[in-house]
Amino acid sequence: MTAIPPSAKAPGDVVLDFAQVCAGYGETPVLAGIDLAVRRGQVVTLLGGSGSGKTTLLRTATGQLRPLAGTARVFGQDLATASQTQLTAVRQRMGVLFQQGALFTDLDVFENVAFPLREHTRMGEAEIRETVLDKLHAVGLRGAAALRTSEISGGMARRVALARAVALNPELVLYDEPFAGLDPISMGVTAQLIRHLADHLGCASLLITHDVRESFAITDYAYLVGQGELKAQGTPAELEASADPYVHQFLHGEPDGPVAFHYPETPAFEAWLARETRRAPARKEGR
Known part of the structure; x- marks a missing residue:
């Protein structure tokens, strides 16, 4: 299967378009500077670790969250300025597969x-x-x-x-962790169904996941988010060949690297440790 880079299709094919989007809750950003595009017939994967902001971007794409900055457009509709009626019209052209199925x-x-x-x-x-x-x-x-x-x-x-x-x-299908909790056979079946439906319906598909192996088997283009920003983008082959330490650590599941195994010892921790050290003799005498 030949991958389809973002520039390979005409601009009119763009269904979901994020330009320098800052997304978060209230006034607190989770991700900033996000550029992302999904076109008809494409399966695009948004990768990231737990807590990286993937689901925040999905909620922004459905209009549940308004972007804090930048422009988020779905079917050409600016979600930041859309009325409730316009949001409803946009959502009726979407399909969403929730993480737990929600049957x-x-x-x-x-x-x-x-x-x-x-x-x-x-x-x-x-x-x-x-x-x-x-x-x-x-x-x-x-x-x-x-x-x-x-x-x-x-x-x-x-x-x-x-x-x-x-x-x-739907013209756009959003998949929220579609492989979570599935056995290997079910994961493979689900992945091939996502690819088949994109090809059969001609819909745009955005796959939110941290599963590299299954998603890369069906993906045309991928984005990797982490540490509050867009870390990398490209075809699966381009990301696999990346020399970027963060990309390499994520794709290969290495325990240490830019995402450190050890939580940093902050001044607050040092102060807590000093207090605990001073209290230890008193606790011992009180026994």
Whole structure:
């Protein structure tokens, strides 16, 4: 599979575009200076460690968080100035696969996938049935339509959630840690489904993950965030070949490097240690 760099397609193909975005909560930034673009038909991966701000960027992309600075556009709509009506219109063109699947436990597999169709369309029952079975077939679970969510495995639940996420044929699909908690077979199946759906639907796909191996197998272009900024970007091959110490440490899972194994000993720690050292004899005498 040939990777697709950001410049390989016409600007009109851009679905999600971040330009020098600063994202965070309240007035506190988590990430700053983020440039990111996702185009139709692309699978783009946003990599980063736990707490690096990946999910913060996802919430910014869906309009849950307004950018603190910079410009975040989805389908050409500036999210910083969008009204609630405009945000709703943007979100209806998106599909989101949440980290834990977020299936409705009181609905069976069929009704979970049918839910967005019933909520956002005027389809008749025959058309809903045909659409839901088609989406379940795409993820290999047509025969599981009548099962309760308690009767399916974690990997199957993630695939049902994926079928629901694409039920409305979205133009942009956001995946929040889609491989978390899955066994190796389910991870491989999920990865190939993400690639297949991007190719089949022609949708833009943004994959939020810290899983390098599975994501790189299906990714066209990747971004790596850490320490509050964008650390690197490029095709999987370009990132693998990077000599940057941070990139190398993250991709190869090395315990020490720019992200130190030992938490730094700050002046506050030194002051605490001095106090504890002075208190130790008194504690001993009091026993």
